[in-house]
Protein backbone atom coordinates (compact mmCIF):
# COMPACT_ATOMS: atom_id res chain seq x y z
CA UNK A 1 0.00 0.00 0.00
CA UNK A 2 1.55 3.30 -1.02
CA UNK A 3 2.13 5.50 2.00
CA UNK A 4 2.23 8.78 0.07
CA UNK A 5 -0.99 10.61 -0.64
CA UNK A 6 -2.23 10.63 -4.22
CA UNK A 7 -0.78 13.66 -6.03
CA UNK A 8 -2.54 15.49 -8.86
CA UNK A 9 -1.03 15.80 -12.34
CA UNK A 10 1.31 18.61 -13.38
CA UNK A 11 -1.38 20.91 -14.78
CA UNK A 12 -3.59 20.59 -11.66
CA UNK A 13 -0.57 21.28 -9.45
CA UNK A 14 0.31 24.38 -11.49
CA UNK A 15 -3.24 25.70 -11.19
CA UNK A 16 -3.39 24.94 -7.47
CA UNK A 17 -0.16 26.92 -6.91
CA UNK A 18 -1.84 29.95 -8.51
CA UNK A 19 -5.05 29.32 -6.59
CA UNK A 20 -3.22 29.19 -3.27
CA UNK A 21 -2.05 32.77 -3.83
CA UNK A 22 -5.57 33.92 -4.64
CA UNK A 23 -7.94 32.02 -2.31
CA UNK A 24 -7.69 31.04 1.38
CA UNK A 25 -6.38 27.47 1.26
CA UNK A 26 -6.52 27.70 -2.53
CA UNK A 27 -10.24 27.01 -2.65
CA UNK A 28 -13.63 28.66 -2.67
CA UNK A 29 -15.13 26.19 -0.21
CA UNK A 30 -13.07 24.47 2.51
CA UNK A 31 -13.90 20.82 1.86
CA UNK A 32 -12.48 21.08 -1.68
CA UNK A 33 -8.92 21.47 -0.35
CA UNK A 34 -8.60 17.73 0.46
CA UNK A 35 -7.25 18.61 3.93
CA UNK A 36 -9.26 15.86 5.63
CA UNK A 37 -7.82 13.16 3.35
CA UNK A 38 -4.34 14.42 2.43
CA UNK A 39 -2.77 15.44 -0.85
CA UNK A 40 -3.82 18.29 -3.10
CA UNK A 41 -6.94 18.63 -5.24
CA UNK A 42 -7.18 17.96 -8.95
CA UNK A 43 -8.61 20.69 -11.20
CA UNK A 44 -11.65 19.74 -13.25
CA UNK A 45 -11.58 20.36 -17.00
CA UNK A 46 -15.09 19.08 -17.74
CA UNK A 47 -17.77 16.69 -16.54
CA UNK A 48 -20.36 14.55 -18.31
CA UNK A 49 -22.79 11.96 -16.96
CA UNK A 50 -21.15 10.25 -13.95
CA UNK A 51 -17.64 11.30 -15.01
CA UNK A 52 -15.21 14.12 -14.32
CA UNK A 53 -12.01 14.73 -16.30
CA UNK A 54 -9.20 16.71 -14.74
CA UNK A 55 -6.87 19.08 -16.60
CA UNK A 56 -4.30 16.27 -16.91
CA UNK A 57 -6.92 14.19 -18.71
CA UNK A 58 -7.49 11.72 -15.87
CA UNK A 59 -11.06 10.39 -15.73
CA UNK A 60 -12.92 9.87 -12.46
CA UNK A 61 -16.21 8.19 -11.66
CA UNK A 62 -17.88 10.87 -9.54
CA UNK A 63 -19.88 10.13 -6.34
CA UNK A 64 -19.68 13.72 -5.05
CA UNK A 65 -21.85 14.98 -7.94
CA UNK A 66 -21.31 18.62 -6.95
CA UNK A 67 -22.42 17.69 -3.37
CA UNK A 68 -25.84 16.64 -4.59
CA UNK A 69 -27.17 18.82 -7.44
CA UNK A 70 -26.17 16.53 -10.32
CA UNK A 71 -28.90 13.91 -9.75
CA UNK A 72 -29.27 13.52 -13.55
CA UNK A 73 -25.51 13.37 -14.06
CA UNK A 74 -23.25 16.18 -15.26
CA UNK A 75 -24.03 18.18 -18.42
CA UNK A 76 -27.44 16.60 -18.93
CA UNK A 77 -28.33 17.70 -22.49
CA UNK A 78 -31.82 18.94 -21.59
CA UNK A 79 -30.54 20.94 -18.61
CA UNK A 80 -27.67 22.36 -20.64
CA UNK A 81 -30.03 23.42 -23.43
CA UNK A 82 -32.39 25.04 -20.91
CA UNK A 83 -29.49 27.05 -19.44
CA UNK A 84 -28.20 28.03 -22.88
CA UNK A 85 -31.50 29.28 -24.18
CA UNK A 86 -32.36 31.13 -20.94
CA UNK A 87 -28.95 32.82 -20.85
CA UNK A 88 -29.38 33.86 -24.51
CA UNK A 89 -32.48 35.82 -23.43
CA UNK A 90 -30.49 37.65 -20.77
CA UNK A 91 -28.73 36.08 -17.79
CA UNK A 92 -30.47 38.16 -15.14
CA UNK A 93 -33.20 40.80 -15.08
CA UNK A 94 -33.68 41.80 -11.44
CA UNK A 95 -37.36 41.89 -12.34
CA UNK A 96 -40.37 39.53 -12.32
CA UNK A 97 -40.38 36.82 -14.98
CA UNK A 98 -42.39 33.65 -15.60
CA UNK A 99 -39.45 31.29 -14.94
CA UNK A 100 -39.65 31.87 -11.19
CA UNK A 101 -43.40 31.21 -11.23
CA UNK A 102 -42.97 27.99 -13.24
CA UNK A 103 -40.30 26.62 -10.88
CA UNK A 104 -42.32 27.59 -7.79
CA UNK A 105 -45.37 25.81 -9.26
CA UNK A 106 -43.21 22.71 -9.76
CA UNK A 107 -42.00 22.88 -6.13
CA UNK A 108 -45.55 23.32 -4.83
CA UNK A 109 -46.78 20.39 -6.96
CA UNK A 110 -44.09 18.11 -5.49
CA UNK A 111 -44.22 19.56 -1.95
CA UNK A 112 -47.76 20.93 -1.34
CA UNK A 113 -46.81 21.89 2.26
CA UNK A 114 -44.67 24.59 0.68
CA UNK A 115 -47.65 26.86 -0.03
CA UNK A 116 -45.66 30.09 -0.33
CA UNK A 117 -41.94 30.39 -0.90
CA UNK A 118 -39.03 32.68 -1.63
CA UNK A 119 -36.06 31.93 -3.91
CA UNK A 120 -32.59 32.90 -2.71
CA UNK A 121 -29.11 32.04 -4.02
CA UNK A 122 -27.77 29.41 -1.61
CA UNK A 123 -28.77 26.99 1.08
CA UNK A 124 -27.14 29.26 3.66
CA UNK A 125 -29.33 32.16 2.60
CA UNK A 126 -32.38 29.91 2.84
CA UNK A 127 -31.71 28.69 6.39
CA UNK A 128 -30.55 32.11 7.60
CA UNK A 129 -33.80 33.66 6.34
CA UNK A 130 -35.91 30.85 7.76
CA UNK A 131 -34.33 31.37 11.20
CA UNK A 132 -35.07 35.12 11.12
CA UNK A 133 -38.64 34.43 9.98
CA UNK A 134 -39.24 31.79 12.67
CA UNK A 135 -38.06 34.18 15.39
CA UNK A 136 -40.26 36.95 14.02
CA UNK A 137 -43.33 34.72 13.63
CA UNK A 138 -43.10 33.21 17.13
CA UNK A 139 -41.60 36.21 18.92
CA UNK A 140 -39.14 33.78 20.50
CA UNK A 141 -35.31 33.93 20.44
CA UNK A 142 -34.04 30.34 20.48
CA UNK A 143 -33.16 27.88 17.75
CA UNK A 144 -32.62 24.15 18.28
CA UNK A 145 -30.32 22.24 15.93
CA UNK A 146 -28.58 18.87 16.09
CA UNK A 147 -24.92 17.96 16.45
CA UNK A 148 -23.45 16.95 13.11
CA UNK A 149 -26.19 18.63 11.11
CA UNK A 150 -24.98 21.46 8.88
CA UNK A 151 -27.32 24.24 7.77
CA UNK A 152 -24.84 26.51 5.99
CA UNK A 153 -22.52 29.07 7.51
CA UNK A 154 -24.88 31.77 8.90
CA UNK A 155 -23.99 32.74 12.49
CA UNK A 156 -26.95 31.06 14.26
CA UNK A 157 -25.84 27.70 12.88
CA UNK A 158 -22.07 27.87 13.48
CA UNK A 159 -22.55 26.73 17.03
CA UNK A 160 -21.18 23.70 18.80
CA UNK A 161 -22.90 21.90 21.62
CA UNK A 162 -22.58 23.87 24.81
CA UNK A 163 -20.57 22.14 27.52
CA UNK A 164 -23.15 19.47 28.29
CA UNK A 165 -26.62 19.66 26.83
CA UNK A 166 -27.64 21.74 29.87
CA UNK A 167 -26.31 24.98 28.41
CA UNK A 168 -26.90 26.81 25.17
CA UNK A 169 -24.36 26.85 22.41
CA UNK A 170 -20.84 28.21 22.12
CA UNK A 171 -19.47 29.60 18.86
CA UNK A 172 -18.09 27.00 16.48
CA UNK A 173 -16.14 29.63 14.57
CA UNK A 174 -14.30 32.81 15.47
CA UNK A 175 -16.42 35.80 14.55
CA UNK A 176 -19.69 34.35 15.83
CA UNK A 177 -20.78 36.47 18.82
CA UNK A 178 -21.30 34.61 22.11
CA UNK A 179 -24.81 36.08 22.34
CA UNK A 180 -25.79 34.71 18.95
CA UNK A 181 -24.41 31.29 19.81
CA UNK A 182 -26.08 31.27 23.20
CA UNK A 183 -29.49 31.43 21.53
CA UNK A 184 -28.80 28.20 19.67
CA UNK A 185 -29.07 24.87 21.43
CA UNK A 186 -27.41 21.83 19.90
CA UNK A 187 -28.81 18.41 20.80
CA UNK A 188 -27.78 14.85 19.81
CA UNK A 189 -29.37 13.69 16.53
CA UNK A 190 -31.92 10.89 16.92
CA UNK A 191 -32.17 11.55 20.68
CA UNK A 192 -35.84 12.38 21.15
CA UNK A 193 -35.58 12.23 24.94
CA UNK A 194 -33.02 15.04 24.93
CA UNK A 195 -35.44 17.09 22.83
CA UNK A 196 -38.34 16.33 25.17
CA UNK A 197 -36.30 17.35 28.22
CA UNK A 198 -35.25 20.60 26.56
CA UNK A 199 -38.77 21.45 25.47
CA UNK A 200 -40.04 20.75 29.00
CA UNK A 201 -37.56 23.34 30.34
CA UNK A 202 -37.43 25.95 27.59
CA UNK A 203 -40.16 25.10 25.10
CA UNK A 204 -41.78 28.52 25.39
CA UNK A 205 -38.53 30.28 24.34
CA UNK A 206 -37.86 28.11 21.28
CA UNK A 207 -38.73 29.64 17.91
CA UNK A 208 -37.81 26.68 15.76
CA UNK A 209 -36.22 23.26 15.53
CA UNK A 210 -33.97 22.91 12.47
CA UNK A 211 -33.21 19.36 11.36
CA UNK A 212 -31.78 17.56 8.35
CA UNK A 213 -34.53 14.92 8.09
CA UNK A 214 -31.84 12.61 6.76
CA UNK A 215 -28.46 13.80 8.03
CA UNK A 216 -26.04 14.23 5.12
CA UNK A 217 -23.24 16.24 6.74
CA UNK A 218 -21.88 13.68 9.17
CA UNK A 219 -21.85 10.95 6.58
CA UNK A 220 -25.42 9.83 5.86
CA UNK A 221 -27.49 8.99 8.97
CA UNK A 222 -31.21 8.24 8.59
CA UNK A 223 -33.73 9.40 11.21
CA UNK A 224 -34.43 6.80 13.91
CA UNK A 225 -37.92 5.33 13.95
CA UNK A 226 -40.28 7.97 15.37
CA UNK A 227 -37.64 10.73 15.57
CA UNK A 228 -39.17 13.05 12.96
CA UNK A 229 -42.69 12.31 14.19
CA UNK A 230 -41.54 13.16 17.71
CA UNK A 231 -40.06 16.48 16.59
CA UNK A 232 -43.35 17.25 14.87
CA UNK A 233 -45.35 16.48 18.02
CA UNK A 234 -43.07 18.42 20.38
CA UNK A 235 -42.86 21.47 18.10
CA UNK A 236 -46.64 21.63 17.67
CA UNK A 237 -47.24 21.22 21.42
CA UNK A 238 -44.84 24.03 22.32
CA UNK A 239 -45.67 26.48 19.51
CA UNK A 240 -42.19 26.18 17.99
CA UNK A 241 -41.85 25.80 14.23
CA UNK A 242 -40.44 22.59 12.72
CA UNK A 243 -38.03 23.40 9.87
CA UNK A 244 -36.83 20.61 7.57
CA UNK A 245 -33.53 21.53 5.98
CA UNK A 246 -33.94 19.60 2.73
CA UNK A 247 -31.10 21.27 0.85
CA UNK A 248 -29.67 17.78 0.25
CA UNK A 249 -32.73 15.53 0.60
CA UNK A 250 -35.17 17.66 -1.41
CA UNK A 251 -35.98 15.83 -4.68
CA UNK A 252 -33.19 13.36 -3.74
CA UNK A 253 -34.77 10.79 -1.41
CA UNK A 254 -38.22 11.15 -3.02
CA UNK A 255 -39.86 13.62 -5.42
CA UNK A 256 -41.23 15.39 -2.33
CA UNK A 257 -38.04 14.94 -0.33
CA UNK A 258 -37.83 13.43 3.14
CA UNK A 259 -41.17 14.98 4.16
CA UNK A 260 -42.81 12.75 1.54
CA UNK A 261 -40.60 9.71 2.25
CA UNK A 262 -41.27 9.76 6.00
CA UNK A 263 -44.74 11.32 5.92
CA UNK A 264 -43.94 14.19 8.31
CA UNK A 265 -44.86 17.74 7.33
CA UNK A 266 -42.68 20.66 8.49
CA UNK A 267 -43.93 24.22 9.03
CA UNK A 268 -41.08 25.55 6.89
CA UNK A 269 -38.60 23.82 4.59
CA UNK A 270 -35.35 24.92 2.98
CA UNK A 271 -34.20 23.66 -0.42
CA UNK A 272 -31.15 24.08 -2.68
CA UNK A 273 -28.71 21.98 -4.71
CA UNK A 274 -30.93 19.87 -7.04
CA UNK A 275 -33.43 22.77 -7.14
CA UNK A 276 -30.87 24.81 -9.11
CA UNK A 277 -29.64 21.98 -11.34
CA UNK A 278 -26.07 23.05 -10.54
CA UNK A 279 -26.70 26.80 -10.66
CA UNK A 280 -26.93 28.90 -7.45
CA UNK A 281 -30.45 28.51 -6.05
CA UNK A 282 -31.82 28.22 -2.52
CA UNK A 283 -35.41 28.43 -1.28
CA UNK A 284 -37.29 28.75 1.98
CA UNK A 285 -41.03 28.27 2.17
CA UNK A 286 -43.93 26.62 3.91
CA UNK A 287 -47.20 27.60 5.56
CA UNK A 288 -48.69 30.68 3.92
CA UNK A 289 -49.54 32.37 7.24
CA UNK A 290 -45.84 32.23 8.18
CA UNK A 291 -44.40 33.25 4.80
CA UNK A 292 -46.82 36.19 4.57
CA UNK A 293 -44.69 37.87 7.23
CA UNK A 294 -41.84 38.24 4.71
CA UNK A 295 -41.27 41.63 3.06
CA UNK A 296 -42.93 43.21 1.18
CA UNK A 297 -46.05 41.30 2.31
CA UNK A 298 -44.92 41.60 5.91
CA UNK A 299 -42.22 43.21 8.05
CA UNK A 300 -39.53 40.49 8.00
CA UNK A 301 -36.87 41.82 5.66
CA UNK A 302 -35.04 39.60 3.19
CA UNK A 303 -33.89 40.45 -0.34
CA UNK A 304 -31.46 39.33 -3.07
CA UNK A 305 -30.11 40.74 -6.32
CA UNK A 306 -30.04 37.37 -8.03
CA UNK A 307 -33.00 35.74 -6.26
CA UNK A 308 -35.14 33.91 -8.84
CA UNK A 309 -32.41 34.35 -11.45
CA UNK A 310 -33.96 33.37 -14.81
CA UNK A 311 -31.03 31.22 -15.94
CA UNK A 312 -30.96 29.33 -12.64
CA UNK A 313 -34.73 28.94 -12.66
CA UNK A 314 -34.56 27.41 -16.14
CA UNK A 315 -31.91 24.92 -14.98
CA UNK A 316 -33.92 23.88 -11.94
CA UNK A 317 -37.14 23.61 -13.94
CA UNK A 318 -35.46 21.35 -16.52
CA UNK A 319 -34.23 19.04 -13.74
CA UNK A 320 -37.51 18.83 -11.82
CA UNK A 321 -39.55 18.30 -15.00
CA UNK A 322 -37.18 15.52 -16.08
CA UNK A 323 -37.28 13.92 -12.60
CA UNK A 324 -41.06 14.06 -12.55
CA UNK A 325 -41.54 13.26 -16.21
CA UNK A 326 -39.60 10.05 -16.63
CA UNK A 327 -41.49 7.17 -14.98
CA UNK A 328 -39.30 4.88 -12.87
CA UNK A 329 -36.61 7.52 -12.17
CA UNK A 330 -36.73 7.04 -8.40
CA UNK A 331 -36.88 3.25 -8.72
CA UNK A 332 -33.76 3.53 -10.90
CA UNK A 333 -32.02 5.69 -8.27
CA UNK A 334 -33.05 3.23 -5.56
CA UNK A 335 -31.72 0.25 -7.57
CA UNK A 336 -28.41 1.94 -8.29
CA UNK A 337 -28.02 3.12 -4.71
CA UNK A 338 -28.62 -0.44 -3.49
CA UNK A 339 -26.12 -1.81 -6.04
CA UNK A 340 -23.42 0.55 -4.77
CA UNK A 341 -24.29 -0.25 -1.14
CA UNK A 342 -24.01 -4.02 -1.77
CA UNK A 343 -20.75 -3.58 -3.68
CA UNK A 344 -19.18 -1.54 -0.88
CA UNK A 345 -20.49 -3.92 1.79
CA UNK A 346 -19.10 -6.95 -0.06
CA UNK A 347 -15.73 -5.28 -0.67
CA UNK A 348 -15.35 -4.34 2.98
CA UNK A 349 -16.29 -7.76 4.29
CA UNK A 350 -13.92 -9.49 1.82
CA UNK A 351 -11.19 -7.12 3.04
CA UNK A 352 -12.15 -7.99 6.61
CA UNK A 353 -12.59 -4.34 7.59
CA UNK A 354 -15.58 -3.37 9.79
CA UNK A 355 -17.67 -0.61 8.21
CA UNK A 356 -21.16 0.77 8.68
CA UNK A 357 -22.97 1.79 5.52
CA UNK A 358 -26.22 3.78 5.60
CA UNK A 359 -28.34 4.43 2.55
CA UNK A 360 -31.49 6.41 1.85
CA UNK A 361 -32.37 6.07 -1.83
CA UNK A 362 -29.38 7.32 -3.85
CA UNK A 363 -27.49 8.95 -0.96
CA UNK A 364 -25.13 6.82 1.10
CA UNK A 365 -22.83 7.13 4.09
CA UNK A 366 -19.72 5.03 4.71
CA UNK A 367 -18.20 4.87 8.21
CA UNK A 368 -15.06 2.99 9.20
CA UNK A 369 -16.85 2.00 12.37
CA UNK A 370 -18.36 -1.36 13.43
CA UNK A 371 -21.63 0.44 14.21
CA UNK A 372 -24.18 1.42 15.21
CA UNK A 373 -23.81 4.97 13.88
CA UNK A 374 -26.90 6.99 14.82
CA UNK A 375 -25.49 10.36 15.87
CA UNK A 376 -22.50 12.66 15.65
CA UNK A 377 -20.69 11.16 18.67
CA UNK A 378 -20.72 7.73 16.97
CA UNK A 379 -19.88 9.11 13.50
CA UNK A 380 -17.01 11.13 14.99
CA UNK A 381 -15.56 7.93 16.45
CA UNK A 382 -15.15 6.39 12.99
CA UNK A 383 -11.59 5.82 11.77
CA UNK A 384 -10.56 8.89 9.75
CA UNK A 385 -7.17 7.45 8.79
CA UNK A 386 -8.84 4.46 7.20
CA UNK A 387 -11.28 6.72 5.39
CA UNK A 388 -8.36 8.78 4.04
CA UNK A 389 -6.55 5.62 2.89
CA UNK A 390 -9.75 4.37 1.24
CA UNK A 391 -10.25 7.76 -0.44
CA UNK A 392 -6.66 7.70 -1.76
CA UNK A 393 -7.00 4.11 -2.95
CA UNK A 394 -10.17 4.91 -4.88
CA UNK A 395 -8.67 8.08 -6.33
CA UNK A 396 -5.65 6.16 -7.62
CA UNK A 397 -8.19 3.88 -9.36
CA UNK A 398 -10.13 6.79 -10.92
CA UNK A 399 -12.98 7.04 -8.46
CA UNK A 400 -13.84 10.21 -6.55
CA UNK A 401 -15.79 10.18 -3.31
CA UNK A 402 -16.08 13.05 -0.83
CA UNK A 403 -12.67 14.29 0.43
CA UNK A 404 -14.08 14.14 3.95
CA UNK A 405 -15.43 11.24 6.07
CA UNK A 406 -18.39 13.42 7.05
CA UNK A 407 -20.15 13.81 3.72
CA UNK A 408 -22.45 11.59 1.66
CA UNK A 409 -21.94 9.65 -1.56
CA UNK A 410 -24.43 10.38 -4.35
CA UNK A 411 -25.53 8.17 -7.25
CA UNK A 412 -27.20 9.74 -10.29
CA UNK A 413 -29.44 8.38 -13.04
CA UNK A 414 -26.36 8.67 -15.28
CA UNK A 415 -24.37 6.05 -13.28
CA UNK A 416 -24.70 2.86 -15.38
CA UNK A 417 -24.86 -0.41 -13.44
CA UNK A 418 -21.56 -1.54 -14.99
CA UNK A 419 -19.95 1.71 -13.78
CA UNK A 420 -21.13 0.94 -10.26
CA UNK A 421 -19.84 -2.64 -10.57
CA UNK A 422 -16.46 -1.24 -11.70
CA UNK A 423 -16.53 0.93 -8.58
CA UNK A 424 -17.26 -2.06 -6.33
CA UNK A 425 -14.29 -3.97 -7.75
CA UNK A 426 -11.95 -1.03 -7.15
CA UNK A 427 -13.42 -0.50 -3.67
CA UNK A 428 -12.48 -4.04 -2.67
CA UNK A 429 -8.80 -3.26 -3.33
CA UNK A 430 -9.05 0.15 -1.70
CA UNK A 431 -10.60 -1.46 1.40
CA UNK A 432 -7.59 -3.81 1.60
CA UNK A 433 -5.30 -0.77 1.53
CA UNK A 434 -7.43 0.96 4.18
CA UNK A 435 -7.27 -2.16 6.35
CA UNK A 436 -3.46 -1.86 6.27
CA UNK A 437 -3.58 1.88 7.15
Ligand code: KE4
Pocket residue numbers: 029030031032067121122123124125127150151152153212216217245246247248272273282407
Ligand atom coordinates in the same frame (compact mmCIF):
# COMPACT_ATOMS: atom_id res chain seq x y z
P1 KE4 B 1 -24.91 26.26 0.61
O1 KE4 B 1 -24.88 27.60 1.29
O2 KE4 B 1 -23.55 25.59 0.61
O3 KE4 B 1 -25.56 26.30 -0.77
O4 KE4 B 1 -25.89 25.31 1.44
C1 KE4 B 1 -25.65 25.13 2.81
C2 KE4 B 1 -26.29 23.84 3.26
C3 KE4 B 1 -27.47 23.89 3.96
N1 KE4 B 1 -28.09 22.76 4.39
C4 KE4 B 1 -27.57 21.53 4.12
C5 KE4 B 1 -28.28 20.31 4.61
C6 KE4 B 1 -26.35 21.42 3.39
O5 KE4 B 1 -25.83 20.20 3.15
C7 KE4 B 1 -25.70 22.59 2.94
C8 KE4 B 1 -24.39 22.55 2.18
N2 KE4 B 1 -23.79 21.26 2.03
C9 KE4 B 1 -22.34 21.25 1.92
C10 KE4 B 1 -21.80 19.82 1.97
N3 KE4 B 1 -22.72 18.81 2.25
C11 KE4 B 1 -21.91 21.93 0.66
C12 KE4 B 1 -20.48 21.66 0.25
C13 KE4 B 1 -19.56 22.77 0.66
O6 KE4 B 1 -19.72 23.32 1.77
O7 KE4 B 1 -18.65 23.06 -0.15
